[in-house]
Amino acid sequence: MGRWEPNAHGRLAAAALELYSERGYEQTTVAEIARRAGLTERTFFRHYADKREVLFATSGEFQELFVRAVAGALKSAAPIDALAVGLDAVSEMLTDQRDCVRTRQAVIMANPELQERDLIKLTSMSAALADTLRRHGVTEPAASLAAEAGVAVFKVGFERWVAGDEERELSRLMRESLDELKAVTAGR
Amino acid sequence: MGRWEPNAHGRLAAAALELYSERGYEQTTVAEIARRAGLTERTFFRHYADKREVLFATSGEFQELFVRAVAGALKSAAPIDALAVGLDAVSEMLTDQRDCVRTRQAVIMANPELQERDLIKLTSMSAALADTLRRHGVTEPAASLAAEAGVAVFKVGFERWVAGDEERELSRLMRESLDELKAVTAGR
C-alpha cells in the first residue's frame, strides 16, 4: 500500500466539481479544493496547471475518441460523412454520463473564464480533426473548414441536448444539426 | 484643458501592445504598462477589466460592423449570402489596418491566455449574428449554425490572410473559404 491515499488526481477533480457546483467557481479557492481532497494547495498545482484545468481532465480522451472515429471512417467516406461518424461516437460517450456532464456544463456556463477554457479545448479538437483530414488527403482550406463545421455542429447539438428535456437523444440532435448546416450553407 | 493628459484609454492600449510585442505578454506587468502610459496600475484596471482585455478594445466596434452589414443584407438575401456581405464588410475594415492587425495577431498567437480571450470574442460575435438571423425570421438551430459557419469562414480566411504574403486580398480569401465550406458540406 502506498504512503498516501490513492487517486489524488481524481479526488481533486471530484472535490473541485462539488465546490464549483455548490458555491460557484469564483467563490471557491484552490486551498479549499485541496483541503476537501485531503491535500495541500501546492499539490493541486502539481496535478493541474491551473484552477480551470481541473474541470477538463477528460478532454484529451474525448478528443482522441472523436479523432479516431473520424480517421476510421475517412477511408471510405467523404469528410463530412466521416465527421458525422465522429459525432455519433462522441454522442454515445456523453450519453453514458448525462448527469455528470450536465452538472459540469452548468458550472462552465456560469463563468466566463471557464467558457474560455472550454472554447480553447474545442479549438484544439478542431485542429486535431483538421490534421486528421489532411493526413487523409484533404487539402487546405477544406480540411480546416470541415473541421470547424464539425465542431460547430457539435456545439449546437450539445447545447440543445443539455438545455432540453431528456427525451431527445444526443445522436439524433447531432444529425439534425448537421442536416441544418447542410441546408443553410446550400442557401436555404 | 483637462487636469490630465487626454486619452488615457488609448495610451494604455498603445503601451500594452508595444510591451506585449517587444518582450511578450507574460513578461510584461500591468504596472509597466501603466508607467509607460504615465498612469498607475490601479488606473489601468479602471479602464480595462484585466490584462488581456486591453488588446480587445475594438472588438465591440468590429462586431457591430459585422452585424449591421448582415442585418442590412438579410432583407433581400438568404442567410448564407447575408453572412457573405458581412464578411466583405469586415474584410474592408481589416484591410485598412493590416500592419497593426498583424502585430496584434502575432502577440495573441504567442500566448494561450490571449487566444482564449480571442475565442470568446468570436463566440460573442457568433451569438450576435445568430440573434440577428433570428430577428429576421431564421429559426433555430439554423440561425446558430449559420452564425457558427460564418465565424468559421472568418477564422479560416483571416488566418490565411495573416499567415500569407501580402498579395492575396482578404475579401478574396473570405470568398474562397466560404466556397470551400459550401463544397465540403455538400459532400465533396
Place this chain on the structure above:
DNA sequence: CTGTCGATGACAGTCACTGACATCAACAGT
C-alpha cells in the same frame, strides 16, 4: 465663491500560481 463631480493616486489586502527545499514510505540492490 462654493459645492459637486469625475478621473486619478495611494495603499492595504486576497488569491492564483511558482520555485526551492525538506520529508519519508516504498522499493531495489547488495
Place this chain on the structure above:
DNA sequence: ACTGTTGATGTCAGTGACTGTCATCGACAG
C-alpha cells in the same frame, strides 16, 4: 537486514493580477 534512490507530498517564501476604500484636486455649474 542495511542502504541509497525515488517519487509524491508538505512547507514556506515569494511575485503579480486584481479589488475595495479613501484621499486628492482641477473643472465646472450655480
